[in-house]
Amino acid sequence: MKSPPRISLARLPTPLEPLTRLSEAYGTRIWIKRDDLTDSVASGNKIRKLEYSIGQALAEKADVLVTWGGIQSNHCRATAALAARLGLKSHLVLRGSEPSERDGNLLIDSLVGAEITFAPPERYQKMDNTYNELQAEYASQGLKTYRIPVGASDEVGLWGYINCANELKQDFESANIAPDAIVSATGSGGTLAGLIIGNALHDLNSRVIAFNVCDDEVYFKRKISKDFSLWRDRYGSNLDIDQLPIDVIDGYVGPGYGRATPKVFETIREVARLEGIVLDPVYTGKAFNAMLQETRSGQFEGMSDIVFIHTGGMLGLFPQKQALFGSG
Numbered sequence: 001m002k003s004p005p006r007i008s009l010a011r012l013p014t015p016l017e018p019l020t021r022l023s024e025a026y027g028t029r030i031w032i033k034r035d036d037l038t039d040s041v042a043s044g045n046k047i048r049k050l051e052y053s054i055g056q057a058l059a060e061k062a063d064v065l066v067t068w069g070g071i072q073s074n075h076c077r078a079t080a081a082l083a084a085r086l087g088l089k090s091h092l093v094l095r096g097s098e099p100s101e102r103d104g105n106l107l108i109d110s111l112v113g114a115e116i117t118f119a120p121p122e123r124y125q126k127m128d129n130t131y132n133e134l135q136a137e138y139a140s141q142g143l144k145t146y147r148i149p150v151g152a153s154d155e156v157g158l159w160g161y162i163n164c165a166n167e168l169k170q171d172f173e174s175a176n177i178a179p180d181a182i183v184s185a186t187g188s189g190g191t192l193a194g195l196i197i198g199n200a201l202h203d204l205n206s207r208v209i210a211f212n213v214c215d216d217e218v219y220f221k222r223k224i225s226k227d228f229s230l231w232r233d234r235y236g237s238n239l240d241i242d243q244l245p246i247d248v249i250d251g252y253v254g255p256g257y258g259r260a261t262p263k264v265f266e267t268i269r270e271v272a273r274l275e276g277i278v279l280d281p282v283y284t285g286k287a288f289n290a291m292l293q294e295t296r297s298g299q300f301e302g303m304s305d306i307v308f309i310h311t312g313g314m315l316g317l318f319p320q321k322q323a324l325f326g327s328g
């Protein structure tokens with residue numbers, strides 16, 4: 001198999017820790033993989049994927065990283081922070097109009113010097129056109145752009161979580177556990193895609209389960225199968241990708257992407273008080289709450305060890321502070 005260009009950016013390996021008080025409360029051993037500790041400003045899961053996306057960009061001698069997402073995109077913030085760290089430029093296209101206050105991720109985007117274009121939904125949807133315009137604009141200044149897709153979730157970025165699965169193998173050996181399930185949130189699909197392939201390549205023998213925070217199960221199955229084939233064709237793997245289960249549990253999106261129910265905020269408070277760990281309302285809080293609900297209702301019956309991947313996102317909590325203590 002061909003190996004992709006990679007640049008080491010994240011502080012790895014991240015710790016795997018038991019959540020002892022929470023485990024006692026729920027009667028299942030719950031572990032947490034601290035991918036919220038992959039960095040400070042570029043923390044979370046995106047940096048693992050960006051090691052490969054930016055590795056590819058550098059191999060192609062790019063000067064400007066162009067990517068897009070929501071106003072509070074963790075992926076855009078991580079890309080902007082890493083561009084600054086590497087002396088590259090970044091240009092972010094953010095969905096929506098410019099908010100009156102620069103909070104959370106957007107504050108960091110601005111601080112690290114990202115160029116930002118706020119795009120109304122109609123323009124945001126025509127990303128090919130928008131990208132082509134930006135590419136031409138930079139080319140006229142003699143600069144080469146590299147396009148990183150939403151969440152760095154494509155056949156390149158998913159290597160980040162194949163690599164994480166390899167790390168988990170060592171973690172499980174050190175902790176002397178054989179977890180029944182590895183659980184994460186899924187938003188653009190790359191983390192889940194990488195974990196599924198990595199689980200197979202590195203013989204973790206766990207069930208990889210994700211809770212979607214937007215769209216639905218059908219959408220993710222389609223998106224991830226497509227990325228599997230692109231990955232196989234590009235890197236020449238003989239893994240039987242059609243046999244890999246894509247396990248997405250739908251039903252916890254709530255009011256919509258980026259919007260959480262009071263139950264999710266309650267879980268965020270519970271985990272913070274019991275374990276000193278901060279989850280976010282967009283991804284990890286939603287998925288963790290879903291995992292606890294599934295555990296409580298017996299869906300994970302018979303599982304003795306469950307590993308939750310803490311994919312980061314803390315900065316996304318600040319713009320939602322009103323809802324955190326009950327007034328929202």
Ligand SMILES: *Cc1c(COP(=O)(O)O)cnc(C)c1O
Pocket residue numbers: 044045046074075151153185186187188189190191192280283284311312313314
């Ligand atoms: C992007 C993100 C996810 C989802 O990962 P995908 O690879 O996009 O599915 C989960 N948690 C956080 C904090 C994220 O920023």
